Amino acid sequence: MASSILSDCSSCATSRLLPLRRALHPPTPRFRPSPGPAPLPRRPLLAAATPLPLLPRARRMAALAAAASSADPATVLADASAKIIDGKLVAKQIREEVGVEIARMKDAIGVVPGLAVILVGSRKDSQTYVRNKKRACDAVGIKSYEVNLPEDASEYEVIKHIATFNDDPSVHGILVQLPLPRHMNDENILNAVSIEKDVDGFHPVNIGRLAMQGRDPFFVPCTPKGCMELLHRSGVEIKGKRAVVIGRSNIVGTPAALLLQKANATVSIVHSKTKNPEEITRQADIIIAAVGVANLVRGSWIKPGAAIIDVGINPVDDPASPRGYRLVGDVCFEEASKVAGAITPVPGGVGPMTIAMLLSNTLDSAKRIHKFK
Numbered sequence: 001m002a003s004s005i006l007s008d009c010s011s012c013a014t015s016r017l018l019p020l021r022r023a024l025h026p027p028t029p030r031f032r033p034s035p036g037p038a039p040l041p042r043r044p045l046l047a048a049a050t051p052l053p054l055l056p057r058a059r060r061m062a063a064l065a066a067a068a069s070s071a072d073p074a075t076v077l078a079d080a081s082a083k084i085i086d087g088k089l090v091a092k093q094i095r096e097e098v099g100v101e102i103a104r105m106k107d108a109i110g111v112v113p114g115l116a117v118i119l120v121g122s123r124k125d126s127q128t129y130v131r132n133k134k135r136a137c138d139a140v141g142i143k144s145y146e147v148n149l150p151e152d153a154s155e156y157e158v159i160k161h162i163a164t165f166n167d168d169p170s171v172h173g174i175l176v177q178l179p180l181p182r183h184m185n186d187e188n189i190l191n192a193v194s195i196e197k198d199v200d201g202f203h204p205v206n207i208g209r210l211a212m213q214g215r216d217p218f219f220v221p222c223t224p225k226g227c228m229e230l231l232h233r234s235g236v237e238i239k240g241k242r243a244v245v246i247g248r249s250n251i252v253g254t255p256a257a258l259l260l261q262k263a264n265a266t267v268s269i270v271h272s273k274t275k276n277p278e279e280i281t282r283q284a285d286i287i288i289a290a291v292g293v294a295n296l297v298r299g300s301w302i303k304p305g306a307a308i309i310d311v312g313i314n315p316v317d318d319p320a321s322p323r324g325y326r327l328v329g330d331v332c333f334e335e336a337s338k339v340a341g342a343i344t345p346v347p348g349g350v351g352p353m354t355i356a357m358l359l360s361n362t363l364d365s366a367k368r369i370h371k372f373k
């Protein structure tokens with residue numbers, strides 16, 4: 001029998017948010033002519049149909065049991081049904097595939113892919129991300145180069161380092177960690193990265209090519225690419241389906257919507273000015289939530305059986321956790337997992353995929369530059 005329960009998401013989690021500056025200010029595009037890229041291979045390397053890794057049953061049951069212990073009079077919850085898409089496991093598989101390819105390339109032509117990361121300032125979260133990226137590079141055999149600049153460094157200094165990496169043949173990918181300090185212009189900096197080494201896929205030319213019919217970017221931004229990979233590897237059909245992307249940022253929402261459209265979904269984008277987000281979202285067979293508002297998407301927003309990819313990474317105070325906070329997504333997991341057909345958890349969903357896609361993009365870049373098939 002269905003029960004009425006109050007979910008943890010009905011308390012206003014957003015009011016417990018720690019201060020976190022948004023990752024990126026939208027850059028204004030500026031065109032720089034460049035040679036055309038080789039056509040983007042359809043899901044290179046990652047195309048193997050791998051069965052959907054689900055969370056181990058015990059962990060899944062624990063997550064769902066936590067949900068069942070609450071009660072929301074507004075939400076009548078059906079039996080727990082969603083498959084939980086284990087992004088951590090998929091990311092591990094991808095890292096292994098990337099590692100094998102890197103070894104093959106090294107054996108064949110003696111080339112090791114190189115990734116340069118530029119970090120400006122000393123934000124703790126950015127330092128953690130950069131450290132995790134370096135670890136992931138080490139594990140698969142990518143050589144990492146790191147530049148750390150002080151918070152008060154000038155835009156010119158950053159661009160000078162980018163230019164050096166653009167000219168360095170041992171560097172195949174360049175990433176400028178975001179957000180940048182307020183005095184810097186993201187647009188100028190992202191424009192300085194060679195589009196052939198723009199493994200983040202944030203250069204306006206790469207985004208522009210992603211948006212155009214019949215063109216392919218050199219690189220697809222890592223987080224949206226990771227979302228698509230999770231959908232593909234989970235066996236979610238996209239062609240002809242209705243998809244809703246919540247959020248329209250340059251780095252996540254907009255490219256995610258473009259990718260869904262390229263995969264022949266019919267796509268709607270919900271943003272902060274959308275009048276009836278709940279009603280629009282409820283029509284979706286596929287939901288990608290990239291908002292930055294903890295637990296915004298409730299069970300009542302979801303069409304039964306929908307596939308949900310939760311990109312949000314929102315820290316909420318949690319004195320019981322060793323860090324004093326825990327991470328939650330943009331989707332109320334406990335409610336959504338009872339309505340959806342499949343859902344990604346936070347943490348352990350899209351986040352690890354972002355890093356795996358960065359490794360994959362860096363490998364693709366080295367292969368393209370060295371014409372290695």
Ligand SMILES: NC(=O)C1=CN([C@@H]2O[C@H](COP(=O)(O)OP(=O)(O)OC[C@H]3O[C@@H](n4cnc5c(N)ncnc54)[C@H](OP(=O)(O)O)[C@@H]3O)[C@@H](O)[C@H]2O)C=CC1
Nearest residue numbers: 022247248249252271272290291292311312313350351354
């Ligand atoms: N897992 C991962 O690897 C990554 C996770 N993230 C996380 O994803 C989330 C989104 O990141 P990002 O895209 O950079 O964020 P931005 O702040 O750049 O964009 C947020 C988007 O959400 C929209 N929005 C804000 N409030 C609402 C609302 N109440 N209803 C509907 N739409 C709303 C905004 O609309 P408008 O345009 O109208 O302002 C905007 O388009 C964050 O939690 C971030 O930490 C980000 C990158 C990678």
Ligand SMILES: Nc1nc(=O)c2c([nH]1)NC[C@@H]1CN(c3ccc(C(=O)N[C@@H](CCC(=O)O)C(=O)O)cc3)C=[N+]21
Nearest residue numbers: 023175176177178179200313347348349350351352354
């Ligand atoms: N140039 C640039 N490129 C980015 O791709 C970029 C960036 N700047 N700035 C910040 C955002 C955010 N981002 C994440 C990467 C990994 C996790 C991740 O691995 N998350 C883990 C949890 C990590 C934890 O526990 O702290 C998870 O969701 O399971 C999350 C978020 C990349 N971003």
